[in-house]
Amino acid sequence: MDSVISIHNLVKRYGGVLALDHLDLTVQEGEIFGLLGPNGSGKTTVINCVLSLLKYDRGEIEVFGSPMKPSSYESKRNIGVVFQNVAVFEQMNVYENIDYFCSLYVTDRKMRQDCVEEALEFTGLSDCRKKKPKQLSGGLLRRLNIACGIAHRPKLIFMDEPTVAVDPQSRNHILEGIRQLNKNGSTIVYTSHYMEEVEQICTRLAILDHGRCIASGTADELKSMIRTGETVTVEGIALDETALQEIRAMENVFSVTYAEETLTIKYGSSGNLILLLHYLEDRKIAFGRVFSEKPTLNDVFLEITGKDLRD
């Protein structure tokens, strides 16, 4: 596979704030590449630098094998962008908006007409073509935002948190659409701070924090990098210090927290729930809800940075 985006040693400062700190990233053709990180971690800045919408202080960016500059119009012709905030004209209706943004890339009228119809169909907006943006719900507006970014059939699509403030139905529609775009041959760079989404659709991802790439790989690769194999949570449980000591001493346990009648145990491997339940039954300790979780990307982030991704 060829690399579609290659970022090397990228540094971007906003005054005294280091937004991107010697960042290295590579996105391969055909991937859905996730950029995961908390707000302010540098996800949008990476996109703006790649698109040459921002000047950067140091580093090299190559897109489709060529250095990316503001005048790289041939590369730009094959790039689509879905910005975090909805970027459409209030004065134009759905069809006119898609047609206008598509016309920045596709000059042939017939071809553009096909592209717009395809984008309307793809985003499920065919029935709303005559509506003005302010007549659309939040979810439909997001879909229009996506349609405007992808109508010209780009080979590389940047999607900057496209599901923020979207209802579950529209979110599923958007995520399904992204998969479909990828199947149709587009490489996608998807940023989000929703780790479930990233885990659900991305073939590979990078976790950003303070402008640095702290880990990259597939979700499974990242999870395998950390110590946590399973997290068991027991709610509505009353424990004394002796019981806590005994739980800490159990096999595979490397972290135990107990607060507000909730016990959280982290194990180095999976399949530990049954042992814990036996122990509680033997000691006749009453408890409420019990559940086991496999490691998440949040655990990866937590172990690497010492803080929660959701913070």
Next chain:
Amino acid sequence: MSVYRGYLKIIQKNIGVLISYVAIFTLICVMITNTIPGRQIRTFEPDRQNIMAVDEDQSAVSQALLDCLAADNNVTQSPMDKERLSRLLYSGNTDYVLFIPEGFGEKLAEGDADQLKIRSVREPGSGAGYYLDSVTENFMTLVSALLASGYSEEEAAALAKNSAAEKAEVTMMQTDTLSQSERPYYSWLFVYFPYLYLSVMIYIISYVMMPFSHREIRSRIAAAPVPPVRQALQAIAAFLQLFLIFWAVTLLLPLMTKGADFYTSSMAGWYLLETLALLSVSAAIGFLIGNFVRSEESVAALANIISLGLCFLCGVFVPLELMGSGIVRAAHFLPVYWYETGVETLASSTKLDGGSISLLLQSLAIQLAYALAIVMMTLFALKKRHQTV
């Protein structure tokens, strides 16, 4: 021409608002032109008062006083008839009634001015009445002084009469080639055009460009394979149609301001060139503002500051002759000053000589240079902004 199409679309969608802006400012401009007739008076003519004189002295001096007043006024002699004189004064047929008592000449010769019983009646608070009082008093003072110096009554009367015949020199603040006739009425409309053009251009260009200045839309367009300079040029091309329609509309305004003779004037071509140059400057200013202003409130504030500011500084509302030399010098650096200079040259000439044509060409060149400089500055700023999303 995708950006061009986008602008046309936004113009089309906002056509109602744009027409209302044009209508409002056009109406203001026409109203100003029609309601300031004072600026049409370019020559000085002294006003003549109707004086009713009752001369009971019938001396050389009293006759000299009446002759002196008659030089600039309509003097009618009348017998003493208080009722008739009051009626004339009340009805407005007479502005001033002068009583010259018997022995007026003798009393002046004796130097007994305090005892003189010359009386005048005038409309209370009348400026002309005060003026005639002062003419009479001056005459008496002069004759009294001449008689005291040894002149005879006849000589003093003659000298005083000659002295009064001397006219004060009146210099007009501005002299026209058309000094003895009024300049064409339509020329006043063209004087006020900078206010109309600047206001309309700033409002409509900013209104249309505002959606394009929205941060996310700007980013989306900047990410597209269209160079920023080409985007700006396409925007200008889209606006060009709007400008030409607006220009054509403004050229119909002489019909609304009693200035239909404009269309047959030999100067019409020069006026058209001047308005085109002014339109270019106004559009360039509107283009600069439209690219960088984000809210309607800011547009309104800037439109008022710039249009009114330039119009006041460059002699649109207040003639430059009434302004300080410092302001006039500063006005030389503003494009509207050069438009006004061009229009004044056209308005005050019946035929253009070499000097006038050179001044007109200079005025056009300077305005176009301003327009070009502002557009270049905007394009440069846009190119810089292209990478600062």
